Amino acid sequence: MNAHWKEEEFLEYLDRRSVPEAHARLEAHLAQCVDCRRELEDLRALGSVLDEWTPAPVSAGFEARLRARLVEEKPAPRGWPILRPALVMGLAAVAALAVAVMLWRSPEPDVVQVEPQTRAPGVPAPVAVAPQAPPTDEAATTAETEALALLDNPVLLNDYELLEEFDVLFELLEKENGKSL
Amino acid sequence: MAETDRELMLRLKAGEDEALNALVARYRDPVAHLLFRMVHEEALAEELAQEVFLRVYRARKSYKPAARFTTWLFRIATNVGLNALRDGRMRRARETSMEAALESGTQLAALADSAATAEQALLARERRDQIRRAIEELPEKQRLAVLFHKYQELDYAEIADILDCSESALKSLLFRAYQTLRVRLKPLLGGRG
Numbered sequence: 001m002n003a004h005w006k007e008e009e010f011l012e013y014l015d016r017r018s019v020p021e022a023h024a025r026l027e028a029h030l031a032q033c034v035d036c037r038r039e040l041e042d043l044r045a046l047g048s049v050l051d052e053w054t055p056a057p058v059s060a061g062f063e064a065r066l067r068a069r070l071v072e073e074k075p076a077p078r079g080w081p082i083l084r085p086a087l088v089m090g091l092a093a094v095a096a097l098a099v100a101v102m103l104w105r106s107p108e109p110d111v112v113q114v115e116p117q118t119r120a121p122g123v124p125a126p127v128a129v130a131p132q133a134p135p136t137d138e139a140a141t142t143a144e145t146e147a148l149a150l151l152d153n154p155v156l157l158n159d160y161e162l163l164e165e166f167d168v169l170f171e172l173l174e175k176e177n178g179k180s181l
Numbered sequence: 182m183a184e185t186d187r188e189l190m191l192r193l194k195a196g197e198d199e200a201l202n203a204l205v206a207r208y209r210d211p212v213a214h215l216l217f218r219m220v221h222e223e224a225l226a227e228e229l230a231q232e233v234f235l236r237v238y239r240a241r242k243s244y245k246p247a248a249r250f251t252t253w254l255f256r257i258a259t260n261v262g263l264n265a266l267r268d269g270r271m272r273r274a275r276e277t278s279m280e281a282a283l284e285s286g287t288q289l290a291a292l293a294d295s296a297a298t299a300e301q302a303l304l305a306r307e308r309r310d311q312i313r314r315a316i317e318e319l320p321e322k323q324r325l326a327v328l329f330h331k332y333q334e335l336d337y338a339e340i341a342d343i344l345d346c347s348e349s350a351l352k353s354l355l356f357r358a359y360q361t362l363r364v365r366l367k368p369l370l371g372g373r374g
Contacts, residue, residue: 007356055217
């Protein structure tokens, strides 16, 4: 009589994973060995009992719930960044300053007086220097309207070049006031 | 011809999120059933199965096709299940589930067409509970080996890979587990075992 079956041989035989040569040898032994036959039958019976433990079918809403959880996982689509209220307020303040600077830089018409001085003979008489033509009220109103129009258009406010123009206005203001803002 | 798991994962990795639907359709039941047999509560098992697929989605960029998809998937499922067992979610869920079972058992008995049918249903449930308890009481590695071998029908190499042991060690684990179960489930084996 051949040697009794080994542990893994029972498993492989029941799983139909024995290699053909081993299978033939195992069957030859089984025909003669009551102990191995009983062991094999017990394992088969155990397998049938374990089959009774069946889980319930997965519920119909499984995929829908998973999809909802996946949506929560995904990041929001990218686009124009949403302007935060603080940023909007800041830009509004900058625009208001710009308007103020434009209005402040439109003084009354003036004539720069040249100090009377002794002239050397042949030196031409001093000329009254006229300042540049001041912006009219109409021009100031137009600038103000344009600045306000910018505030109404958040997309334009994301434009770097436009924001740079505000920087230029800041610089002008600094020069006029002689100090940094 | 159906796409392989690997092809679907590579599509998911490349940004085609709909590839996940095919993987969920293919592995929803095996994953949910494995987790049910680990935590013994249907609603919790489904929640955990969803967690498994979410983890697959989150890890899609790091997926390496060298690994077998099911090995990777069941490793994730095993970790999710074991974590749930360890953090006590199972115990809380089972308390709720036992209350529901008692209630539904009462309803079942009341609504059965005959006393015999109700008795059979209760008997079947009692047998399932005995099997569940017998498996639950196995050491963790033996228990997982039985779940993968008996109920998921994975091959030895893959189970050994998931459980991080050799094939021969796995066969030894399985044989000892089945011997223990034979003793514990003797009353159900019809006088055998």
